[in-house]
Amino acid sequence: MNNLKDKLSKLASDQPSEWKAKAQYRRENREWLKKSAAIAIRVLDALKAQSISQKQLAERMHISPQQISKIVKGQENLTLETISNLENALGIQIIDEKAHQNGAALKRGKPAA
Amino acid sequence: MKLLPIFIAQDSEDGLWSIQLESGGLSEFEVFFDHVNDLEWLYDFFDQNRSDLQGGFLGGLSISDAVSRTLIEAEEMENALYDLSEQGFENKDSNLQHLFKPLNNFEYAIAIHQKSKARIKKGWLRLYAIRLAENCYLVTGGAIKLTPNMKPSHLGNELKKLEQAKQFLRNNGIDYPEDLNNYDE
Numbered sequence: 102m103n104n105l106k107d108k109l110s111k112l113a114s115d116q117p118s119e120w121k122a123k124a125q126y127r128r129e130n131r132e133w134l135k136k137s138a139a140i141a142i143r144v145l146d147a148l149k150a151q152s153i154s155q156k157q158l159a160e161r162m163h164i165s166p167q168q169i170s171k172i173v174k175g176q177e178n179l180t181l182e183t184i185s186n187l188e189n190a191l192g193i194q195i196i197d198e199k200a201h202q203n204g205a206a207l208k209r210g211k212p213a214a
Numbered sequence: 215m216k217l218l219p220i221f222i223a224q225d226s227e228d229g230l231w232s233i234q235l236e237s238g239g240l241s242e243f244e245v246f247f248d249h250v251n252d253l254e255w256l257y258d259f260f261d262q263n264r265s266d267l268q269g270g271f272l273g274g275l276s277i278s279d280a281v282s283r284t285l286i287e288a289e290e291m292e293n294a295l296y297d298l299s300e301q302g303f304e305n306k307d308s309n310l311q312h313l314f315k316p317l318n319n320f321e322y323a324i325a326i327h328q329k330s331k332a333r334i335k336k337g338w339l340r341l342y343a344i345r346l347a348e349n350c351y352l353v354t355g356g357a358i359k360l361t362p363n364m365k366p367s368h369l370g371n372e373l374k375k376l377e378q379a380k381q382f383l384r385n386n387g388i389d390y391p392e393d394l395n396n397y398d399e
Contacts, residue, residue: 105227105347108388114216114234120244121221124296127251131289138285141253142278149261175253 133178140184140195141175147191148173161190215382217352218243221299228303228349230295230310233379242375246341246356250288256281259358263368266360284358287337303349310349314341342372344379346388354379 127134148158155173159166164186171177172187179187188195215233218241222229232243240248249255260267260277268274275283294313303309340359343351354375357368364373 105350105388106222106229108386109217109219109231109346109352112217112382112386113231114218114237116218116234116238118218118220118232118241118244120241120247121296121299123244123247124292127289127292128296135285138253138282142257142281145254145257146278170254173254173257175251 130178134175137172137177137179138175140179140187141173143193143195144187144191145173147193151191153191158190162186215378220353223303226303227347228309230299230351230353231346232353233355233375233382235375241353242355243341243353246353247288247292250284250339250356250358251292253281253285256284263358263360263366266366269361284339287339291337291339291341310351314343314345314351340372342376344376344383346383352379352383 144158147153148155155169156166159169162169168177172179172183177183184195187193215235216237218232218234220230220232220241220243222231230243232241234241249259257277260280264277267277267280298309298313338359339356341353341356343353345351355372357372359369360366361369364370
């Protein structure tokens with residue numbers, strides 16, 4: 102072992118860094134994390150605009166403040182039900198109406214516009 | 215203060231280290247990447263620094279645009295470091311010294327122990343570090359830099375941590391020449 106590395110190692114914590122595991126998780130889940138982030142921004146914008154606290158939102162949605170915290174951190178893999186509940190609780194639209202139209206078109210056997 | 219290896223070579227002094235301010239806590243490197251991937255933290259940061267965000271230096275940006283921009287930058291920075299951690303230190307054309315640039319933009323030579331920062335193109339994310347050897351860096355923290363100077367308190371705090379880390383190294387027999395750069399960039 103060389104001198105510098107030896108000196109640095111003597112000052113090292115015995116606790117390993119978890120960064121790489123976290124970075125790998127973010128890489129592997131990037132696509133849905135981006136969607137979760139976009140929703141978190143919409144929610145945070147709405148909370149601020151309406152002067153609603155996270156606790157109040159949790160009460161409106163009948164879920165725990167911890168769950169709201171995960172949502173606004175953009176790290177929650179949200180279900181459609183939770184997204185719908187967020188829309189209702191905040192009076193905002195998160196999923197674009199166009200998605201419904203495309204869904205309806207697919208149902209009728211036509212390609213989405 | 216302790217040091218934490220983030221990723222280091224097995225057979226040389228090459229590597230990326232970080233300071234850990236509190237025993238049992240996260241390294242400052244990890245704290246930085248946790249923050250820039252946390253939507254709530256980013257939203258609060260830009261809300262608290264709204265005047266800098268919407269001042270003349272940046273031309274005026276909404277909080278949500280700033281958060282989105284930061285996420286893209288953080289992804290780019292983290293991916294570059296992750297790729298490096300996977301490929302190792304053999305490739306001389308792609309290693310830490312290509313990611314970390316001298317702190318002062320007008321300083322071209324990279325000296326041993328030079329204070330450095332990682333920077334993606336014209337981005338505003340900064341990862342502050344002390345250069346210990348050609349390809350060995352000690353990260354002391356990171357920040358979102360919205361101003362042309364280091365006056366905001368969160369940037370001043372990064373300068374303090376750089377100084378604390380320097381002192382810590384000196385106290386433990388890892389000495390280096392006086393710095394040639396300042397942090398006024």
